[in-house]
Amino acid sequence: MNHTGAGEREAVPDPDTLVAFERFWQVHPKARQRDRSFALWLAAEKSGADPQRIICEAQRYRQVNQGKDAQYLVSSDRWLEQRRWEGEPGKAFVSMDERMRGIEATAEMLAGKVRAGAPVVSSAFSPAILDCILGKRLLTVAQLQGAGVRV
Known part of the structure; x- marks a missing residue:
């Protein structure tokens, strides 16, 4: 003891x-x-x-x-x-599933802007969002590069 x-x-x-x-x-x-x-x-x-x-x-x-x-x-x-x-003070805990749904929604929104020819800020395309866009085949690498996004 x-x-x-x-x-x-x-x-x-x-x-x-x-x-x-x-x-x-x-x-x-x-x-x-x-x-x-x-x-x-x-x-x-x-x-x-x-x-x-x-x-x-x-x-x-x-x-x-x-x-x-x-x-x-x-x-x-x-x-x-x-x-x-x-989590950070003042921020609610976000589960991994919720985070992934947010990434997917953002990826779909950004892909829609690129397809429509709307201006996009390349810094909005995080590695996770790019992975989602390419993984779901929402856009091609050529389309992303054409919008000024480094892939």
């Missing part, structure tokens, strides 16, 4: 908590300060946070920031401390 200096028994985390934290630790793109991160994980669980949501949001954080230099990423302990899985 583990004991603190005061003679109180330390709580031993259940195996599900340990497994969930380990999954988070593996997916977070800047896993640092393991002990501190684990303490923050336990505090989040205790406050009612859903471990699966934390893991999913850590995966999303990894995907969104893929290829970025680590110095620009928030470390796992700060990410947990700032409750980043809840």
Whole structure:
């Protein structure tokens, strides 16, 4: 048994908590300060946070920031401390399905503008939107290039 200096028994985390934290630790793109991160994980669980949501949001954080230099990423302990899985302050949580529906709707709208010959801003064509446009065959590469979009 583990004991603190005061003679109180330390709580031993259940195996599900340990497994969930380990999954988070593996997916977070800047896993640092393991002990501190684990303490923050336990505090989040205790406050009612859903471990699966934390893991999913850590995966999303990894995907969104893929290829970025680590110095620009928030470390796992700060990410947990700032409750980043809840999204940005003032913004509602958006599920991956909702995000994909938004990308598809934007892709269809932009493709319609290109087909109609309307002016478009090339910066509106994110890699995800371009993937959607090309994947759904809404436009060809030649049509996109003709509208001034770099593909």
